[in-house]
Amino acid sequence: MPALPLDDAGPYVAGAYLVFLALILIYVAIMASKLVRIERELVELSDLVEGRRAAAADEERDAERSEAVPR
Amino acid sequence: MAGSAPTADAQDATDAPPRPARAGVGFMSAVSALVRKDLRLELRTRESVPAMFLFSLSTFVLFRFGLDRETLEGDLASGVLWVTLLFAAVLGMNRLFVAEREEGGFDAFLLAPVDRTSLFVAKAAVLFGFLVAVEIAAIPVFSVLLLGPSPLQAFPGLLAILLLADIGIAVIGTLVGALAIQTRARDLIVPLISLPLILPVVIAAGHATAPLFAEAGAEALPARWLGVLGLYDLVFGLLALAVFDFLVED
Amino acid sequence: MFGRGLRTLSIASVVLVTGAFALVFLYAPNDADQGFVQKIFYLHVPLAIVALGGFVAGGVFAIQYLRTGDRGYDLRSYVAIHLSLILGLGVLATGSIWAKASWGAWWVWDEPTLVSFLIVFLLFACYQPLRFSIDDPERQARYAAVFAIIGGAFVPLNFLAVRLASSLIHPRVLGTTGGSMPGEMRLTFLVSLVAMVCLFVTLWKYELASKHASMRLRRLKRALAGDDAAGPLARTSAPTQI
Numbered sequence: 001m002p003a004l005p006l007d008d009a010g011p012y013v014a015g016a017y018l019v020f021l022a023l024i025l026i027y028v029a030i031m032a033s034k035l036v037r038i039e040r041e042l043v044e045l046s047d048l049v050e051g052r053r054a055a056a057a058d059e060e061r062d063a064e065r066s067e068a069v070p071r
Numbered sequence: 072m073a074g075s076a077p078t079a080d081a082q083d084a085t086d087a088p089p090r091p092a093r094a095g096v097g098f099m100s101a102v103s104a105l106v107r108k109d110l111r112l113e114l115r116t117r118e119s120v121p122a123m124f125l126f127s128l129s130t131f132v133l134f135r136f137g138l139d140r141e142t143l144e145g146d147l148a149s150g151v152l153w154v155t156l157l158f159a160a161v162l163g164m165n166r167l168f169v170a171e172r173e174e175g176g177f178d179a180f181l182l183a184p185v186d187r188t189s190l191f192v193a194k195a196a197v198l199f200g201f202l203v204a205v206e207i208a209a210i211p212v213f214s215v216l217l218l219g220p221s222p223l224q225a226f227p228g229l230l231a232i233l234l235l236a237d238i239g240i241a242v243i244g245t246l247v248g249a250l251a252i253q254t255r256a257r258d259l260i261v262p263l264i265s266l267p268l269i270l271p272v273v274i275a276a277g278h279a280t281a282p283l284f285a286e287a288g289a290e291a292l293p294a295r296w297l298g299v300l301g302l303y304d305l306v307f308g309l310l311a312l313a314v315f316d317f318l319v320e321d
Numbered sequence: 322m323f324g325r326g327l328r329t330l331s332i333a334s335v336v337l338v339t340g341a342f343a344l345v346f347l348y349a350p351n352d353a354d355q356g357f358v359q360k361i362f363y364l365h366v367p368l369a370i371v372a373l374g375g376f377v378a379g380g381v382f383a384i385q386y387l388r389t390g391d392r393g394y395d396l397r398s399y400v401a402i403h404l405s406l407i408l409g410l411g412v413l414a415t416g417s418i419w420a421k422a423s424w425g426a427w428w429v430w431d432e433p434t435l436v437s438f439l440i441v442f443l444l445f446a447c448y449q450p451l452r453f454s455i456d457d458p459e460r461q462a463r464y465a466a467v468f469a470i471i472g473g474a475f476v477p478l479n480f481l482a483v484r485l486a487s488s489l490i491h492p493r494v495l496g497t498t499g500g501s502m503p504g505e506m507r508l509t510f511l512v513s514l515v516a517m518v519c520l521f522v523t524l525w526k527y528e529l530a531s532k533h534a535s536m537r538l539r540r541l542k543r544a545l546a547g548d549d550a551a552g553p554l555a556r557t558s559a560p561t562q563i
Contacts, residue, residue, distance in 0.1 A: 318464065
């Protein structure tokens, strides 16, 4: 005779496997929050780089214009 | 305080190539000098051993009322004795390297032309000595206050268990003390790390002592547990000799 | 690069874990003594073996760190122990559920493997507090390595002591090595074990790649925007550079 019939054992087995599933999902959630942080910093950095490049381009154009005016 | 701030030089020193073998002072004379220094310090300040003994005494009284028993025997007696000795040992571990850190003893030691392992051997010997001193005082008190059966029959067996267990506690205590001394939360880290690490010693020593305190008189000493204690001492002793250098590198 | 092979590993984990669970519920027969409850065995025991293996692996990486001084090994050791701690929670929870189902109590001190696991778990739970309370990163890595080596050696010794303490009174309910299992159960167990190892390695590489990415990102920020923009590093128990 088994220690517990299927009806009684089912919830325990399901519980154990759910614990495992929950653990993996919590882990994924924690890693997701880290991914969000990486994304945010990456956006900040790329904005910074693009801003710099735009500013440099503006300066160049201004310089060309100021050379052009006296002529 | 020279020892309290991690200096920039310390960083550089760890990156430098390993220093050549020091032949200046013999290993044993370095150990004995360090042991003598610590014993003299303890004799002058009386910081560790009296505190450990008083703590054991209060714990015995606590157990008397906590368990509400006037005499103990068998595994209960053995458990009370070992838990008390273990907590007393944790007090000793906490204090073991305090003088080195606060008075700059680490710097002085690192400047001396001696093998760093000698510090480990010396400190483990000192902690072992402290434990023996505490036990010499605490076990008679325990047998008067709490122990039901006569301890005389149990004495030779108990001596062997105490010897092996004290070696294990001293080895682990020295490692943990050195590990924790440079951390911010030393007094928390020492018990947190040392208690699980010493659990096998308590399991083995407790099981070995229980039959010695049996109500009907001391039974035979279970040799199996002495084997476990010996194996524990051997493994952690060798391991500690191998890794201790890394704890005093700065 | 820590992320190399991560995609293959992830796919292998999905296939193996799904396959293992399918074998557990569709193929393996019900245990003669324990009945359906014994299905927890295929989850609990591989999880425990993998978690303990992770602790020991943390010790091995720590040895390599002390030998080479390469911070990458410190990171590997840290992530292995960190992940094993998380899986350890699962081991204790599933073990507790199993104990309740087969012995009627949420915790059984007779079960030496479960008790030893609790002790090892308690010891390694101090790993992060220890790291956290050391400021200097180089010293943090070195001390954590010493701790991980001691802990790695502690795992087998502790199992020996706890096993000896209870083996005389209580016979083992179920051999963890599967020595006496019938063929189908043994196959299921082995597949579950391989699946769990694969999952562990996948998650381990996943976290390594993530940690490495944030370290590199920080370096890039410092290079592009200067040291001030990167800001001071928050105090952490994790390695911050390799």
